[in-house]
Amino acid sequence: MILAVASGKGGTGKTSISVNLARVLDFPVQLLDCDVEEPNAHLFLHGSLIGEEEISIAVPKIDATACNACDECVDFCQFNALASFCGAPLVFPELCHGCGGCTLVCSRSAISEENFRIGVVKTFVDGHITLKSGCLDVGVSLASALVHSVKDRLEKGVTAILDAPPGTACPAVATLRGADYVVLVTEPTPFGLHDLKLAVDTVRELYLPFGVVINRVGIGDDRVQRFCSEASIPLLLEIPDDRRIAEAYSRGELIVETLPEYRAHFERLWQAITLHAGARS
Amino acid sequence: MKLAFTTSGENLESKLDPSFGRTKNFLIFDLERQTSTLISNQQNLDAAQGAGIQAAQTIVKAGAQALITGHCGPKAFRVLEAAGVKVYNTEAATIAEALARYQAGELTAAKVANVEGHWA
Numbered sequence: 117m118i119l120a121v122a123s124g125k126g127g128t129g130k131t132s133i134s135v136n137l138a139r140v141l142d143f144p145v146q147l148l149d150c151d152v153e154e155p156n157a158h159l160f161l162h163g164s165l166i167g168e169e170e171i172s173i174a175v176p177k178i179d180a181t182a183c184n185a186c187d188e189c190v191d192f193c194q195f196n197a198l199a200s201f202c203g204a205p206l207v208f209p210e211l212c213h214g215c216g217g218c219t220l221v222c223s224r225s226a227i228s229e230e231n232f233r234i235g236v237v238k239t240f241v242d243g244h245i246t247l248k249s250g251c252l253d254v255g256v257s258l259a260s261a262l263v264h265s266v267k268d269r270l271e272k273g274v275t276a277i278l279d280a281p282p283g284t285a286c287p288a289v290a291t292l293r294g295a296d297y298v299v300l301v302t303e304p305t306p307f308g309l310h311d312l313k314l315a316v317d318t319v320r321e322l323y324l325p326f327g328v329v330i331n332r333v334g335i336g337d338d339r340v341q342r343f344c345s346e347a348s349i350p351l352l353l354e355i356p357d358d359r360r361i362a363e364a365y366s367r368g369e370l371i372v373e374t375l376p377e378y379r380a381h382f383e384r385l386w387q388a389i390t391l392h393a394g395a396r397s
Numbered sequence: 398m399k400l401a402f403t404t405s406g407e408n409l410e411s412k413l414d415p416s417f418g419r420t421k422n423f424l425i426f427d428l429e430r431q432t433s434t435l436i437s438n439q440q441n442l443d444a445a446q447g448a449g450i451q452a453a454q455t456i457v458k459a460g461a462q463a464l465i466t467g468h469c470g471p472k473a474f475r476v477l478e479a480a481g482v483k484v485y486n487t488e489a490a491t492i493a494e495a496l497a498r499y500q501a502g503e504l505t506a507a508k509v510a511n512v513e514g515h516w517a
Contacts, residue, residue, distance in 0.1 A: 190454075196447020201457040201480035208472055211447050257446070 118276045119389060120295035122319075124311025126282035128301045129331035129355070132365060133385075134279040135160040136372045138245050140382040145245055146276040148269075150291040152235060152250035152262040157279050159368045163242025171250075171265045172231035173214030173258065180204035182226035189218035189227060210256055235262045237269060246271075259287035267294070283311075284318040292319065297393035298326035299352060299385075304336035309343060316349065327352040327392055329385065350392050353385040400426045400499065401461035401482075402492045407435055409493045415467025418449030424492055425459050434459075449473030449514075457482060465495050465504065474510040486511050 121134045131149075135157055138147045149157040176189070176198070183204040190200040197211035198218060209232040219227045235252040250266040252259055259281065267290075270276055280291040292298060298319050302312040312328065319326045327350035330340055334357040344351045355361070355378075364374040372379045403420035404411045414420040423436040436459055441448040449469070453476035456464060463483045477484055485504040489495035498504050 196444060196450045199450045199454055199476045201454060201476060203479075206476055206479055208447070208450060208475075211450075211472075 117390070117393060118270070118278065118294060118296045119299065119393075120278040120280055120292050120297075120324075121299045121301060122280035122288055122292060122315060123282055123301045124284060124313070124315035125302065125308050128282075128303050128308060129329075130282070130301050131157050131160070131279050132331070132361075132371065133299060133301050133329055134277050136370055136378075136382050137386060138277050139370050139372050140379055141244070141275070141386065143244065144274055146271060146274050147245055147247045148266050148276060148278045149247065149249040150263045150266055150278050150287070151281040152252040152259050152266065152287065153281060155249045155251050157247055158238070158240055158249050160370055161240060161242040161245060161247055163240040163245065163247065165238055166241050167239040169237045169239075170233055171235050171237055171262055172233045173212065173261055174216060174229035175209040175212040175214060175232040176207055176218045176227045177230045178204050178207060179226045179228070182224050184224055184226075186223070188221045188223065192217050192221045213258065214261065234258045235265075237262075237266055239269075246274075260290040263287050263290040267291070284314050289318065289322070292322055292324060295324055297389055298324050299329055299389065300326055301329045301331055302340055303332045304330055304334075304338065304340045306336070306339070308336070309340050312340060312343070316347070325393060327388065329353045329355070331355045332357040350388070352388045352392075353381060355381065398428045398463070399459070399461045400428065400496070401456040401459065401464045401466075402426065402495060403464075403466040404492055406492075409433065409491070409496065411492055413465075413467065413487070413489050413492050413495050415488075417464070417466045417469045417473055418452045419444075420452070420466070423452075423456055423459065423461075425456070425461055426492075426496065447472070450476055453477050453480070453482075463499075463506075465499055468512040469507065469510055470512050471510040471514045474507070483507075 121130045138145050149155040187200045190198045197208045198205040234256045238249045240247040250262045252262050281287045300315045302308040333354045402424045403414040405421045426433045441451050453473040457480040465485045469484050483506040487495050
């Protein structure tokens with residue numbers, strides 16, 4: 117089972133849901149922090165760092181003596197990572213997506229590839245939880261490529277929870293693809309509902325089964341509940357707006373450890389997920 | 398010598414667009430002939446990334462030896478510098494005003510980009 121925890125709006129509680137859910141499971145689980153632009157799941161675990169891998173992509177390196185300035189590579193690049201001005205092209209590795217197309221279209225074999233570091237994937241172990249955390253280097257825009265690197269490290273056959281980046285752009289889609297089930301976390305506010313609708317459109321486009329968790333119930337209104345009901349979207353869990361949860365979070369503590377009365381909420385959430393995911397598969 | 402200006406309009410009296418990579422048009426002004434030609438930058442308005450780099454190539458290929466605009470980021474600056482195109486930043490309201498300032502020697506060539514890249 118690969119479960120992705122996503123949201124439209126940021127700050128709704130994706131990481132809280134992911135880490136607390138991982139904690140209440142009584143079997144080995146992989147937790148993947150795919151929010152590579154600001155990974156934070158590790159802050160809530162007490163485990164130790166057992167590995168760190170550098171992640172690079174292959175970017176073009178141009179041999180100016182072999183280049184005849186035909187611009188085939190520049191015309192091919194859809195990401196504007198190559199610039200020509202009547203000589204050998206300039207390379208902007210921070211814009212390159214590492215597709216290798218420029219190397220293929222070069223008729224003079226003037227392009228070789230070199231590694232360009234985009235970030236790291238760290239591995240932490242805390243009891244039955246193995247956390248793989250992607251961390252994009254500052255100034256690099258290739259979040260999706262690093263998300264793929266994190267997911268490449270999934271161990272097959274072991275339950276996985278993927279903490280997605282907020283929004284519905286490429287890094288979120290890269291996280292969602294291949295998931296067996298998606299939990300969309302939102303809050304009962306107009307903003308939460310607006311962005312939930314975008315997230316719902318996205319997971320529907322990807323043909324992924326999904327349900328909704330509403331966090332901080334009590335701060336807004338019931339429009340999210342009504343939307344889910346009218347759209348026949350399973351409402352998996354509602355977490356009340358409890359100041360103690362925010363306080364625990366701010367100290368880097370798990371809700372299910374600091375406030376054990378919430379443990380049953382997350383156990384029920386897992387039951388609901390397996391029920392819905394099983395019913396659909 | 399040819400000068401490149403950024404503009405949303407079509408002639409010397411038009412406004413100078415402060416942005417380079419995603420300006421609507423480039424007006425290339427030939428100082429010797431006192432003639433101008435307009436180049437559309439439409440393809441870059443919707444570019445997901447690298448608009449400045451593309452815009453820099455456009456004006457290099459148009460034969461401009463200087464760019465007069467509001468702002469120029471680091472990647473576009475790198476292309477222009479490599480191609481030997483000088484960059485002049487100005488807050489002039491119109492192309493005509495920017496041209497007058499340039500000809501009066503009031504503008505100095507930038508040594509570095511004057512704004513951050515959008516991905517930095």
